[in-house]
Amino acid sequence: MLCGMLTMLLLLQAAAPAPAAPAKAPSEIVAAAPASDWVDIAPDDLLVMQLAPDRDGAARKVVIQLMPPPFSQPWIANIRTLAKAHWWDGTAVTRVQDNYVAQWGDPTEKKPLPAGLMKASERAYMTVIPKPAENRLSRFRYPDPYSRGTLFDSGWPLAFELIHDVPVVDQNGRPMPPSTTRNAWPVHCYGMVGVGRNMPPDAGTGAELYTVIGHAPRHLDRNIALVGRVVEGIENLSSLPRGTGPLGVYEKPEQRVPIASIRLASEQPAAARPHLQYLSTESASFAAYADARANRRDAFFIVPAGGADICNIPVPIRRKP
Amino acid sequence: MLCGMLTMLLLLQAAAPAPAAPAKAPSEIVAAAPASDWVDIAPDDLLVMQLAPDRDGAARKVVIQLMPPPFSQPWIANIRTLAKAHWWDGTAVTRVQDNYVAQWGDPTEKKPLPAGLMKASERAYMTVIPKPAENRLSRFRYPDPYSRGTLFDSGWPLAFELIHDVPVVDQNGRPMPPSTTRNAWPVHCYGMVGVGRNMPPDAGTGAELYTVIGHAPRHLDRNIALVGRVVEGIENLSSLPRGTGPLGVYEKPEQRVPIASIRLASEQPAAARPHLQYLSTESASFAAYADARANRRDAFFIVPAGGADICNIPVPIRRKP
Numbered sequence A, B: 001m002l003c004g005m006l007t008m009l010l011l012l013q014a015a016a017p018a019p020a021a022p023a024k025a026p027s028e029i030v031a032a033a034p035a036s037d038w039v040d041i042a043p044d045d046l047l048v049m050q051l052a053p054d055r056d057g058a059a060r061k062v063v064i065q066l067m068p069p070p071f072s073q074p075w076i077a078n079i080r081t082l083a084k085a086h087w088w089d090g091t092a093v094t095r096v097q098d099n100y101v102a103q104w105g106d107p108t109e110k111k112p113l114p115a116g117l118m119k120a121s122e123r124a125y126m127t128v129i130p131k132p133a134e135n136r137l138s139r140f141r142y143p144d145p146y147s148r149g150t151l152f153d154s155g156w157p158l159a160f161e162l163i164h165d166v167p168v169v170d171q172n173g174r175p176m177p178p179s180t181t182r183n184a185w186p187v188h189c190y191g192m193v194g195v196g197r198n199m200p201p202d203a204g205t206g207a208e209l210y211t212v213i214g215h216a217p218r219h220l221d222r223n224i225a226l227v228g229r230v231v232e233g234i235e236n237l238s239s240l241p242r243g244t245g246p247l248g249v250y251e252k253p254e255q256r257v258p259i260a261s262i263r264l265a266s267e268q269p270a271a272a273r274p275h276l277q278y279l280s281t282e283s284a285s286f287a288a289y290a291d292a293r294a295n296r297r298d299a300f301f302i303v304p305a306g307g308a309d310i311c312n313i314p315v316p317i318r319r320k321p
Helices: A002-015 A026-031 A073-084 A284-294 B002-015 B026-031 B073-084 B284-294
Strands: A038-040 A046-051 A060-066 A092-096 A101-105 A127-130 A149-153 A156-162 A181-186 A192-195 A209-212 A226-232 A257-264 A276-279 A317-319 B038-040 B046-051 B060-066 B092-096 B101-105 B127-130 B149-153 B156-162 B181-186 B192-195 B209-212 B226-232 B257-264 B276-279 B317-319
Touching: A026 A284, A060 A073, A060 A276, A073 A226, A073 A257, A209 A226, A226 A276, A276 A284, B026 B284, B060 B073, B060 B276, B073 B226, B073 B257, B209 B226, B226 B276, B276 B284
Parallel strands: none
Antiparallel strands: A038 A276, A046 A060, A046 A257, A060 A226, A092 A101, A092 A257, A101 A209, A127 A181, A149 A156, A156 A181, A192 A209, A192 A226, A276 A317, B038 B276, B046 B060, B046 B257, B060 B226, B092 B101, B092 B257, B101 B209, B127 B181, B149 B156, B156 B181, B192 B209, B192 B226, B276 B317
16 A cells, blocks of 8 residues: 555656655654664563652653673673672662763662672773774764764764774784774763763772763763663653752652662563664664754754764664564 | 962972872862852843642742843743743643653643734844854864854853855845854753744744753754753753653643743842852853863763763853852
């Protein structure tokens, strides 16, 4: 039916030049993306956080997607270990700072950690990745005040330095050829999840996590490990009351929001698992979506911006139809 | 006492070169700014919005600073007219969309408007302003993906085009000399307040307002009039429950948050008025603060970003001591 209509439209266009159709809004481009442009998120990459019900008894669930290799792998391994140990059950959201972050973990900071956690180094905040194909890079060429440039890779927003900006070596300490590598790192956009830490060289374990609930605090890039992003239920964190102590800490224990449980979806019964997909950032649909976000030509707009920052192009997520 | 200690420190430093002191955090630079770097906000530029108390009976107040000339003046005149007519009393916050905006106005869209409102044109979204002195501009020279450049002027974040980018004429239609003018507009940072509108050429009256509660939606710049910013109590809007209808509209009337009143501070009894100040964006303190936001060298940080976007440098506001 849809194909039939499309053919008819094409025929009409061939018969007589029609007036330019209003440009599609980004949401319309995403809605029209073919099933093949959507990528399933593996159950082992999904964390399901169940908060205590709200005052009206409504359930509050937050789903987090963990980053794939090569980024932040020591912390992400720790997070899987902590989830499998049910370590977060009975912990709480401990601080909510307006236009910044909501953070959760053990308020006592004394709960023993499970065995087998890895110690991560500050160096792991960045990763050497192969230089992406130019046609992929060219989809996001707007200037970035925080880095040499930004790009999307396998569904994630990244910033990079070029190889000639910094000395880069491989894992054996050998210099890597400039034509094939760049130094990249994930960026602090709204909803990204990171690892709380104390002063360096402490790099955190992953037991203390936060998510961004305001304007992108990009100054944290390369200074804190990012491990994932909230893909469903962010409003259950972003609309929490702000804490009144320094850094938004809840001053009274009863103000904290109890965490009933955090589980990997892969450990949940199959019927309970969330089934989510992201729009492939390597797809033509995503390229059209990103272009439309940077150049709004749909009816509401008068002046297209002619550019965008990477955090204003959130990667579309949906429930698998 | 503080001065005594400072003198002592200076003497110690003179005696022997001390190790480099840790760099100041942006908040420390702001706290150390002299009184002369702070600018009083005039009572006629402050709107005080009183929401209905929350479920625990706590008062909820939001204070908004209106922009000074030359920006968005038709709408700002309308807003003063609406406030003086007590037009917003009994209206409500009608939609809250996560990572976007909280919006308020008359849910029926039928409440008669007071006499004397001006009709604004789309052209008023931008303003020709004198080219700022180079030393002021140079304080914020990081690239902006949305414009030719950004700057702070008289306390407000702006973006601009250079005169040679667009034809610019004065109010009599005469071309303006390229060396003295630029086309500038305020930008949609967190907490900025704008004028809701329908499809263009409608440009809104100012009766329907919103504030940004997420990542800066800079694609709205030059497409909607900005009239001010929330300077106190943003958490009373940003932490409201998100609406579940399209665009975050509250689907049930009882979910709306009633507005008890909106008043200009200049119409309040002197004892009730808020006394607020902003850090002069032309001051040395602000220059140091902006530089520190873009290059965090305080103890927590490992890698300074080397840049910032203008919305990640919020203009400091304080209660007048």
